[in-house]
Amino acid sequence: METIKVAIVGATGATGTSIVNGLLASDSARYEITALIRPPSMQKPAVAELEKKGVRVVSADLTAPQEELVKLLTGIDVVISAIYIAELKSEMLLADAAKAAGVKRFIPCFFATVIPPKGVTALRDMKPADRLEQQKEDVLNHIKKIHLGYTVIDVGWWYQISVPRLPSGRIDYALTTTNSPIAGEGKVPSGLTDLRDVGKFVAKIIADPRTLNRMVFAYTKLWTQTEVRDLMDRLSGEKCTREYMSPKEIEDSIAECLSDPSKSILIHTLQYLNSWGVRGDNTPETAKYLGYLIANELYPELVSQLCPLEEYFEEVLDGKGVQPYGKLLG
Amino acid sequence: METIKVAIVGATGATGTSIVNGLLASDSARYEITALIRPPSMQKPAVAELEKKGVRVVSADLTAPQEELVKLLTGIDVVISAIYIAELKSEMLLADAAKAAGVKRFIPCFFATVIPPKGVTALRDMKPADRLEQQKEDVLNHIKKIHLGYTVIDVGWWYQISVPRLPSGRIDYALTTTNSPIAGEGKVPSGLTDLRDVGKFVAKIIADPRTLNRMVFAYTKLWTQTEVRDLMDRLSGEKCTREYMSPKEIEDSIAECLSDPSKSILIHTLQYLNSWGVRGDNTPETAKYLGYLIANELYPELVSQLCPLEEYFEEVLDGKGVQPYGKLLG
Numbered sequence: 083m084e085t086i087k088v089a090i091v092g093a094t095g096a097t098g099t100s101i102v103n104g105l106l107a108s109d110s111a112r113y114e115i116t117a118l119i120r121p122p123s124m125q126k127p128a129v130a131e132l133e134k135k136g137v138r139v140v141s142a143d144l145t146a147p148q149e150e151l152v153k154l155l156t157g158i159d160v161v162i163s164a165i166y167i168a169e170l171k172s173e174m175l176l177a178d179a180a181k182a183a184g185v186k187r188f189i190p191c192f193f194a195t196v197i198p199p200k201g202v203t204a205l206r207d208m209k210p211a212d213r214l215e216q217q218k219e220d221v222l223n224h225i226k227k228i229h230l231g232y233t234v235i236d237v238g239w240w241y242q243i244s245v246p247r248l249p250s251g252r253i254d255y256a257l258t259t260t261n262s263p264i265a266g267e268g269k270v271p272s273g274l275t276d277l278r279d280v281g282k283f284v285a286k287i288i289a290d291p292r293t294l295n296r297m298v299f300a301y302t303k304l305w306t307q308t309e310v311r312d313l314m315d316r317l318s319g320e321k322c323t324r325e326y327m328s329p330k331e332i333e334d335s336i337a338e339c340l341s342d343p344s345k346s347i348l349i350h351t352l353q354y355l356n357s358w359g360v361r362g363d364n365t366p367e368t369a370k371y372l373g374y375l376i377a378n379e380l381y382p383e384l385v386s387q388l389c390p391l392e393e394y395f396e397e398v399l400d401g402k403g404v405q406p407y408g409k410l411l412g
Numbered sequence: 413m414e415t416i417k418v419a420i421v422g423a424t425g426a427t428g429t430s431i432v433n434g435l436l437a438s439d440s441a442r443y444e445i446t447a448l449i450r451p452p453s454m455q456k457p458a459v460a461e462l463e464k465k466g467v468r469v470v471s472a473d474l475t476a477p478q479e480e481l482v483k484l485l486t487g488i489d490v491v492i493s494a495i496y497i498a499e500l501k502s503e504m505l506l507a508d509a510a511k512a513a514g515v516k517r518f519i520p521c522f523f524a525t526v527i528p529p530k531g532v533t534a535l536r537d538m539k540p541a542d543r544l545e546q547q548k549e550d551v552l553n554h555i556k557k558i559h560l561g562y563t564v565i566d567v568g569w570w571y572q573i574s575v576p577r578l579p580s581g582r583i584d585y586a587l588t589t590t591n592s593p594i595a596g597e598g599k600v601p602s603g604l605t606d607l608r609d610v611g612k613f614v615a616k617i618i619a620d621p622r623t624l625n626r627m628v629f630a631y632t633k634l635w636t637q638t639e640v641r642d643l644m645d646r647l648s649g650e651k652c653t654r655e656y657m658s659p660k661e662i663e664d665s666i667a668e669c670l671s672d673p674s675k676s677i678l679i680h681t682l683q684y685l686n687s688w689g690v691r692g693d694n695t696p697e698t699a700k701y702l703g704y705l706i707a708n709e710l711y712p713e714l715v716s717q718l719c720p721l722e723e724y725f726e727e728v729l730d731g732k733g734v735q736p737y738g739k740l741l742g
Contacts, residue, residue: 198553198556198557198559199553199556200550200553200554200556200557201553201554201557202557220530223528223529223530223531224530224531226528226529226530226701226702227528227530227531227532229528229698229701295701295703296703368559371556371559371625372556373625373626373703
């Protein structure tokens, strides 16, 4: 089995944790993982956890002089960025250092739904861009300018942020405040994925020469918002809350948020909802149109290993759900 | 043979003329061509020429209300934009109308060298963008946002703007003022194409389902600037002028032009030179990295029909060269 040396930024975050677990459990390659940790975070318990799992942990300041980063990345095959979105600017510095160090493949921090490159969400690339110093599309374009090997991986919308509210309140513990209302009539399909399965996809994709310099859409199954709620009704025996928002209301709310800087988190939720819930961007059809490969077509053997939504909802009803963002964004 | 209905904007320009001729001579499909002509240009001799060739000519104002354009485009399979670069803004209106009319494939006005999407040239997408209202990358991103079928066709650098100067002055008639000095040591390969062959490529590409929603790089052969001059030396018996410009000088001149709005044409020449002459972007290797298909690999039968550079240079020496931009830009 091939040994692949991976460096990862954001290893203790929600996506990063899934990726580390996926790489360590992989049977596609033997992954040697180095976690690049910001100096002030080195003493956190999550970092000690990484070391216990067998991850090499090094202190790394992405804004340090390039030669320091290049030294850390020399000999690394793949760099994965699962960086906090507000720090995308450092991701460009990381890409420059990866190029200088001879890294073969750079995985920029996408790990979200399929979205056209421009004009749909601020996270991807939309004007006014003043909310974020740097956007995902900027990083990708920078990568292309410096001719660095890359793979974009989008994973659809997580099960963990797709849980509808039950009137009894018994699953409130697993809900996020970024929970979305039903867009329109809730009939637009969108690719959903268990956050815990993201790493399984990543472990396949970064060992695969077919995905070099390509975008890959890794999702488990298409669901409409209505189907999601019907499923929760069936499993819970309750009738879950159904809040509707018309496409026009979503559009108006986005416009309102754009003029009010205090609503910066809400705007991302609404723009995502518009993209996957109204426009229908988060589907294999749009993904293929935009040039993505589809992970389930590349790795049919993986499909049976992915958690079905039914199973995660049962876990939530059993009190075993998780609220991936923690209290700050939850 | 399949009949394909094409509407073309810019049919009387340098690229447009080559495309019309290529479509009319095609053996890949039977092309029915409609040229969309701006109302003030309807009486021009070049428009009468089009009609003589069998092209349907209609008056079209791209800034008119959308329903008028939709009416013109209804029933059209492929829309080709070979628009004047300063009018790219209208190209977005054309794309919107094409989407509404059910057009299957839209060919935005690229038809240039391979360039990474951002940060290399102002024509493609570079800040400061104030020189042009709209850039090629904006149009492509808009197309992707509205989910319109498309094909990007880049054709490399024309033979017609690659002619070096001879000391005798005998081929000055065929030179453009946008003629490029030798970048660095003139050893970077770049894909060159006879302007008259552009249409041959287009006729193949737009009839091909493999190129739908893809980018295609259509060039005849790779040449370094030194090889081009050596060829002219050999054919002419003279020693052609060799002006050199180092990468640093090119970079400094670009910076200088960016701060002087009167140098807007020069900046495009210099940015192109930096891209194909220094960075080496205009090659099949970079093209494939950026996601392009390569026309000569798709259509090997076409290769023997393409004019070699030797043949064009012989024509120039025989007094039969052309100066494609006319007096304004020439």
